[in-house]
Amino acid sequence: MISKIPYGRQYIDKNDLSKVSKSLKQPLITTGNFVDDFEKKLRKFFKVDNAFVCNSGTSALHLAFLASDIKKGDVVIMPAINFISAYSMCKLIGARIYLSDVDPKTGQMTPKLLLECIKRNKIRKIKAFITMYMGGFAENIIEFHRIKKRFNCLFIEDACHAFGASYIYKKKLIKVGACKHSDISTFSLHPLKPITTGEGGIVTTNNNLLAKKIKQFRSHGIIRHSKFHWKYDILSYGFNYRLSDINSALGISQLEKISFFLKKRKKIYEYYKTKLNNYKNLINFPKYNEKNKPSYHLVLISIDFKNLKKNKDDFLKYLYKNNIISQFHYIPIYNFKTFKSKKKKLKNSEEYHASTLSIPIYHSLKNKDQNLIIDVIKKFFKYSKN
Ligand SMILES: Cc1ncc(COP(=O)(O)O)c(C=O)c1O
Structure with a gap:
């Protein structure tokens, strides 16, 4: 049988295999050192204060929305062309979603179209708008930042296509995920993406308050004030969106490439x-x-x-x-x-x-x-x- 050529596929080499195998030999195969190490390497890679790994790009978006306190009835604007995740998560929260048109060539929402959507729908108060960089081409981030300032709202990036992408600002390249102009960035580590952990996601932010909430929602809303594992409290309801050490080990060796x-x-x-x-x-x-x-x-x-x-x-x-x-x-x-x-x-x-x-x-x-x-x-x- 002739094999088909897929439109995307992961690349796994012997370093990936050896790193994953090493992770499997550790006493902790989840909530262990590989997770911490992957997050540390991601902070350095993005040049961002906080990077959290989670188990999908969808859970990364959900964490971003929960931490941003997007609630029932809050206005959220996003492009009409995107994978369904951001829309689904906002819908499940009960947000009021407005879909913006996109550039007919790039498939991306532009600052002009975002403003048109606000005007056409007579939107007064915006909780957040969500950008998506179709194909990994991060366009118009500086202009989106201006809109964020003007409307005093959150700018969240569904950067699931854009791991490793950069944009120019004052003659310098800034990594998408550095959150220099946005509040939160999210990434997917699905096998079709530039690097993979099997399934996986990343949330980055420079806002420490948002970071605290992301961490909390990722693991059941649990908060620990003591070094003793049996002493904990639940500050909010949350999920199990954690990424295992096995996946994180793969992420570390993929990041090297x-x-x-x-x-x-x-x-x-x-x-x-x-x-x-x-x-x-x-x-x-x-x-x-x-x-x-x-x-x-x-x-x-x-x-x-x-x-x-x-x-x-x-x-x-x-x-x-x-x-x-x-x-x-x-x-x-x-x-x-x-x-x-x-x-x-x-x-x-x-x-x-x-x-x-x-x-x-x-x-x-x-x-x-x-x-x-x-x-x-x-x-x-x-x-x-x-
Ligand atoms: C733009 C975009 N957003 C969100 C997602 C969801 O990511 P995941 O499949 O890791 O949940 C994807 C993945 O296909 C995507 O391409």
């Missing part, structure tokens, strides 16, 4: 761009701020399907038949059955969704497979153009 991963992802991304950008005037790569450094989590291409007299589904099926797995990132949230309020489609989100898809990128993608993907894509255009 981050520059190596980013370099390879950049190479793969740039190769696609050279071979496909503007191919027959039908394929385009979004334009980003070139001074920033992305994580290259995804390769997003937009295709002029109208001109081709085809649609995205035809293309995805064609790729699938040729053993290439691509993906939609993402279906607009208001298009899901569970979205209860009156469906109001957002123009750019619809345009983005109709034209954009992700093609394979991962550390171990072989050059021969990348060439095959490029050839298969080109063939589609050769035979489709009227």
Whole structure:
């Protein structure tokens, strides 16, 4: 059987295996030294005061929202194009969610569209807005910070695509996760992400009050004032969102490879761009701020399907038949059955969704497979153009 080329995949080497094996030989395989060590290394990596690991990107978002004291009826604004996690968690809390439209090329909420959403919905008081850096390209953070100041609200980053990404500020590169301009950043460590712990997540913040609450909600709301483990109190109800030492051990050895991963992802991304950008005037790569450094989590291409007299589904099926797995990132949230309020489609989100898809990128993608993907894509255009 011919194996399919996925759109993303983890990369595990012998150092990962040996680190995980070491963690399994410790007396504590959860709440042990590997967790502390991973968090210490993450604080240094992000240059942030507090970094907490947890068991998924979704739990990272939930912790961020709980610590921010987002409550029933509080206004939260987020992009209509995103993975469902941020929306689900806010919905479960009972927040009043407004979906902002996105840039039709990058799929990201922009400061202008955020302001339009505030104006259109006559929103007066905002508890928080949540940004998402589609594909790992962290755009417009400084402008979002200005909006945060203007509306005196929280700026939370769903940076689940952006581990290792940086943005430029005063001629210096700042890591997403440093929380220099935001209140909280969250990351996912799912196997498709730039580094993985199997399942896992990270929350970072420079706000010590938020940090205290994140830690508390991560482990049942427990607080200890004494060195004796049997003496504890519950200050709030909480969850078990802890990450084990086994996962943290994998995180430590994956983190050691981050520059190596980013370099390879950049190479793969740039190769696609050279071979496909503007191919027959039908394929385009979004334009980003070139001074920033992305994580290259995804390769997003937009295709002029109208001109081709085809649609995205035809293309995805064609790729699938040729053993290439691509993906939609993402279906607009208001298009899901569970979205209860009156469906109001957002123009750019619809345009983005109709034209954009992700093609394979991962550390171990072989050059021969990348060439095959490029050839298969080109063939589609050769035979489709009227
Ligand atoms: C943008 C975004 N937010 C949140 C999540 C949720 O992360 P996890 O799958 O680790 O819960 C993901 C993961 O796919 C994501 O891509």
